[in-house]
Amino acid sequence: MFDFIQYLFDGLAVGSVYALIALGYSMVFGVLQLVNFAHGELFMVGAYFVMYAISLGLPWPLALAFGMCSVGFFAVIMERLCYKPLRGAGKLAPLITAVGLSLLLQNLVQAILGPNPQSYPASLPEGYFSNALKSIFPSPEQIQLPQLPEGLFDWGEIVVRHRDLLIFIVAVAVTLGLELFLRKSRPGRGIRALALQPNAAKLVGVPFDFTISITFFIGAALAVLAGLLQGMADNQVTPYMGISSGLKAFAAAVLGGIGVIPGALVGGLVLGIAERLLVGYDLSTYKDGAAFFILIIVLLLRPQGLLGKARMVKV
Amino acid sequence: MIMPSRPSRRSAIAALSVGICSLGLSHSLLARAAVTEVKVGVILPLTGDKATFGQESLNGLKLALDKAGKDAPQLKIQVEDTQGTPAGSAAAVNKLISTDRVAVIIGEVASSNTIAASTAAQSAKIPLVTHASTNDSITLGKDFISRICFVDSFQGAVMAKFALNNLKAKTAAILVDSDSDYSRGLRDSFKQTFVAAGGVIKDELVISYSQKDRDFKTQLMKVRKATPDVVFIPGYYTQVGAILRQAKELKLNTKFLGTDGWDSPDLFKIAGAAAAGHYVSSHFASDDTDPRVQEFVREYKVRNKENPGAMAALGYDAGFFMRAAIKKAGSSEPSKIRDAIASMKNFDGITGTITIDKNRNAVKPAVIVTTTEKEFKFLTRVNP
DSSP states (O other): OHHHHHHHHHHHHHHHHHHHHHHHHHHHHHHHOOOOTTHHHHHHHHHHHHHHHHHTTOOHHHHHHHHHHHHHHHHHHHIIIIIGGGTTSTTHHHHHHHHHHHHHHHHHHHHHHOSSOBOSSOOOOSSHHHHHHHHHSOOGGGOOOOOOOOOEEEETTEEEEHHHHHHHHHHHHHHHHHHHHHHHSHHHHHHHHHHHOHHHHHHTTOOHHHHHHHHHHHHHHHHHHHHHHHHHHHTOBOTTHHHHHHHHHHHHHHHHOTTOHHHHHHHHHHHHHHHHHHHHTTOGGGHHHHHHHHHHHHHHHOTTOSSOOOOOOOO | OOOOHHHHHHHHHHHHHHHHHHHHHHHHHHHHHHTTEEEEEEEEOOSSTTHHHHHHHHHHHHHHHHHHTTOSSEEEEEEEEOTTSHHHHHHHHHHHHHTSOOSEEEEOSSHHHHHHHHHHHHHTTOOEEESSOOOGGGGTTOTTEEESSOOHHHHHHHHHHIIIIISOOOBEEEEEETTOHHHHHHHHHHHHHHHHTTOBOOGGGEEEEOTTOOOOHHHHHHHHHHOOSEEEEOOOHHHHHHHHHHHHHTTOOOEEEEOGGGOSTHHHHHHGGGGTTOEEEESOOTTOOOHHHHHHHHHHHHHHSSOOOHHHHHHHHHHHHHHHHHHHHTSOOHHHHHHHHHTOOSEEETTEEEEEOTTSOEEOOEEEEEEOSSOEEEEEEEOO
């Protein structure tokens, strides 16, 4: 019994990272009915971005803000260049573009920063640009690196790391904040209006492109936050980290009900906890398959996802 | 001028027969000349989560080939990246055999990858020598496959005896990488020796993890509750680094024992301070006082600006070993090179004296190193 409770706690942190990524999938799907497969790569790019910024000596809040804005704007530009021209082209074309973008980003990062896992403090690859940066910033050895809290809650049978709780609290806070933003703020209401009825929203004056840009920006910024947390927790950032986490997060978004904000959190946590249970009962080989098995079962019983509302399909 | 017809025909026949003779002669000369250069395929994990292994191996191999200079036989290497996966390894071997037409192949590091590669090499009857894959089954029943490193039944036993005799351990836990043949083989050999000598390993303390895992807390909590004397992790540095780091977070105070999969500079980058105070079996230690080892370390450092690990030393030995085998074969024919490899005796490498036994495995010593926060330190050498 204690073991079971322990695995529930262990699953919180893993699931929270999935949830943070899943929010981006969910929001973009909500407004465009597009599964943005490049989203997992934004998480990976974000993790690199923040790692390098911190390794160059930026304090972590500044590095995070910088990373969120840069990757956020990158996502906006990506949408304008790659998805916007395909708005009238049905659903398949943007989907394939998304898969292509995902592969492109993975391989670009691999080509520029190298294929090997990087750890804090990361050193920039050799080259003119990095030499210029190095002359401005102090060398990584002199930098006091930020760390997630290292302590433990030790209740005998059950042990919880402070950092796991921190990641969980961040995920819950972000989800609540996002829900509040969508309900109360003007751009948030615009996003909801577009998700509900795009043509009517346009008629009543919701700025279409601007609202979509905001959606992509927020999704990307949350992925960067997830990248920072994951990178600091594991002390490892790789060009491939977006593939598995991105796919799991996508499963989490669908599981919770894609397009529904709290659904992403619930879906992420369910997947995270399921994974840890399998590992705990020594079935870790089946861990990745299990995520998708759960997804299939839930979709058979509730096609709209755990928290999704059944919607009539327009014919 | 008109020449008489008869003599001309005769001289033509003579010329032709001389021509045929010399053709035969030059043919045999050509065959001898062909040994001056042999195409050698090299398959290594140059990218992916075992990339430092591939890069170190290649650095060592290149150093050996450059050091050998212009003397025949020249080894012309064709390097293929396997991305550290079995599928990538099999594809690399197939490409080397069918497109590049190599006579012999050196490589892979990880046992699961070499197993995939060896099946392809065996069926094409191209000899494959692995410098670093230690799983026992690799050479089993495949007469074109051999290795210049020790096998895991030896390595696992070395660490089990070290735990029992030097660390006075009575209980142990094992963390197994369930995606790796290497790890599963070592689990069995360690357990067998440890239990046979009176040690205790409970079934629930043989815990598996996956190479895709990033969080190992669930596994480590089981160890934390049981408090065994030692924890044996036959795994690769990417996961082991994370495990050590998280063990420290959980204030786990048991000693960790590792194997040659730990032997990478990245272990220290990932684990940080948590890397200190463990024991690892390997092929080579860069602070070994043997003058030939020190000469290699010096030369390697000049070229690569870092200390060589075990993979670099094995890559270096593989270069010289392959050269010696091809010289001995006196031919670039794959089957002749295979025979020469299988009969190599007392080859003097920097990772020890290599004798290929009847199962085409190398009989040679292992070293045990201990870890600090930054590097491996030579502790002792164990002979087979």
